[in-house]
Amino acid sequence: MKKLGIYVHIPFCRQKCSYCDFYSVNWNNESENKYTEAVLNEIKGYRDRLSGKYTVDTIFFGGGTPTIIRPESLYKIMEGLKELIEVNKNSEISMEANPNTLTFEKLREYREIGINRLSIGVQSLNDDILIRIGRIHDSRQALESIDRAKSAGFNNINADVMFNIPGQEVRDIEDTISRLIERDIEHISFYSLKLEKGTPMYALEKSNKIIMPDEEYEREMYYAGRSLMERNDLPQYEISNFSKKGFQCRHNLKYWSQDEYIGLGPSAHSFMEGVRYSNPADLKMYCGAGFERTIHESMSHEDLMFEYIMLSLRLAEGVDIHEFNSRFSADFINKYEGQITHLGKNNLIELSEGHIRLTEKGMDISNYVFEKFME
Numbered sequence: 414m415k416k417l418g419i420y421v422h423i424p425f426c427r428q429k430c431s432y433c434d435f436y437s438v439n440w441n442n443e444s445e446n447k448y449t450e451a452v453l454n455e456i457k458g459y460r461d462r463l464s465g466k467y468t469v470d471t472i473f474f475g476g477g478t479p480t481i482i483r484p485e486s487l488y489k490i491m492e493g494l495k496e497l498i499e500v501n502k503n504s505e506i507s508m509e510a511n512p513n514t515l516t517f518e519k520l521r522e523y524r525e526i527g528i529n530r531l532s533i534g535v536q537s538l539n540d541d542i543l544i545r546i547g548r549i550h551d552s553r554q555a556l557e558s559i560d561r562a563k564s565a566g567f568n569n570i571n572a573d574v575m576f577n578i579p580g581q582e583v584r585d586i587e588d589t590i591s592r593l594i595e596r597d598i599e600h601i602s603f604y605s606l607k608l609e610k611g612t613p614m615y616a617l618e619k620s621n622k623i624i625m626p627d628e629e630y631e632r633e634m635y636y637a638g639r640s641l642m643e644r645n646d647l648p649q650y651e652i653s654n655f656s657k658k659g660f661q662c663r664h665n666l667k668y669w670s671q672d673e674y675i676g677l678g679p680s681a682h683s684f685m686e687g688v689r690y691s692n693p694a695d696l697k698m699y700c701g702a703g704f705e706r707t708i709h710e711s712m713s714h715e716d717l718m719f720e721y722i723m724l725s726l727r728l729a730e731g732v733d734i735h736e737f738n739s740r741f742s743a744d745f746i747n748k749y750e751g752q753i754t755h756l757g758k759n760n761l762i763e764l765s766e767g768h769i770r771l772t773e774k775g776m777d778i779s780n781y782v783f784e785k786f787m788e
C-alpha cells in the first residue's frame with residue numbers, strides 16, 4: 414500500500430500577526446464546532462479514493478493556531494481519520510502551537526491523542542521585535558512553553574524563527590538561536606520574513622513607515638543563523654530547516670520529495686495522483702454544503718519532472734539521480750547535460766555520490782538555478 418501524509422488546517426488565531434497571510438479567522442466556540450463537523454465530513458468524502466490503497470505515516474495539524482481549539486475536537490478529528498484509514502504505529506504527528514496558548518494540561522492531552530512533535534512559533538526572543546510584529550507572547554512565555562512541552566513528554570520540538578525583520582540585527586538572530594540551542598531544541602525552521610500583500614506590515618512598508626533590511630543584510634542574517642546552527646549539531650537539511658540527526662520533519666519532507674498528501678480544512682492544499690488541488694480559503698464556504706475544490710494543475714510528465722528537481726534542490730541532499738531516473742523512466746544526466754555543465758562551471762551546483770546539490774552560492778540565487786532547468 415502507498416504511504417500518505419495528511420495536513421489538517423485549523424483556521425483560527427487569537428490575534429492576527431502583522432506579517433502573516435495564512436488563512437485564519439477569530440476563534441469562537443460555535444465556529445470550532447461547525448469546523449470540526451465539516452472536517453469529519455470531508456474525511457468521510459475521501460473513503461472511496463483512499464480505502465485499501467493507502468496507509469498514513471505523517472499527520473500535520475497546521476494553521477492558524479491549532480492549539481486554540483479544544484483537545485477533544487482534535488481527538489474527534491484523529492478518531493475520524495483512524496476510521497477512514499490505517500494510521501501507522503510509528504507515524505509522525507505534528508502540531509503547530511503559539512506559546513500564548515500552551516498550558517501543561519493541554520500539552521498532556523495532546524500527547525494522549527498521539528501528537529508526538531510540536532512546532533512552536535517563537536519567531537524571536539527579542540521582546541521589542543515581538544511587539545513590533547504583533548505577537549501575543551513575549552520571549553519568557555516562548556521559552557517557558559518549550560520547557561513545559563518537554564515536561565509534558567515532548568521530545569521532538571521545533572521552533573519557528575524569523576529573520577529579515579525591520580530593525581532586527583545579526584546579534585538578535587544569534588541571541589535567539591543560542592538560547593534555543595541552550596534549550597536543546599531538536600529542530601529550527603529559519604524563515605526570511607516576506608511581506609505579503611494585504612498584511613498590515615506590507616502596507617507600512619509601502620507607505621515608508623518601516624524599511625526592510627537590504628538584500629545584503631538579509632543574507633548576513635541568514636549566514637549568521639545558519640553557521641551558528643551548523644556549529645551546534647543542527648545541520649541544515651533544507652533551505653529553511655535545520656535539525657538534530659534523525660529529527661527532520663518527515664511530513665514536510667513529503668512536500669519536497671513530491672510524495673502524496675491530502676489537505677483537510679479551509680485553504681488546505683493536496684497532491685494526489687499527479688494533481689494539485691486546494692480547498693476554498695473561506696470557513697463559511699468550507700462548512701457549507703458541498704464546497705468546490707480548485708484544481709491547480711493536472712501536471713504533465715514534463716511538469717512533474719521539473720517540479721521534482723525544483724523541490725529536491727531545496728534539500729541539502731539534492732536530487733537523487735537514481736530515484737529521479739526510476740520515478741520518471743528518464744536519464745537525468747543526459748536530459749540536463751547542458752544545464753549541469755553551465756551551472757557546474759559557475760559553481761552553482763555540484764555533482765557527487767549520485768546527487769546534484771546546490772552550492773552555497775547556488776542557494777543564494779536558487780531561482781536562477783530552477784529557471785535553468787526549465788529551459
Ligand SMILES: C[S@@+](CC[C@H](N)C(=O)[O-])C[C@H]1O[C@@H](n2cnc3c(N)ncnc32)[C@H](O)[C@@H]1O
Binds near residue numbers: 433512536573574608
Ligand atoms: C502558519 S504559522 C503557524 C505558527 C503559529 N500559528 C504561531 O504563529 O505561533 C507558521 C510559521 O510561518 C512563519 N511565517 C508566517 N508568515 C510569514 C511571512 N510572511 N514570512 C516568513 N515567515 C512567515 C512563522 O514563522 C510562523 O511561525
Ligand code: SF4
Binds near residue numbers: 425477
Ligand atoms: S503567524 Fe501564526 S498566530 Fe500569527 S497570524 Fe499567522 S498563523 Fe496566526
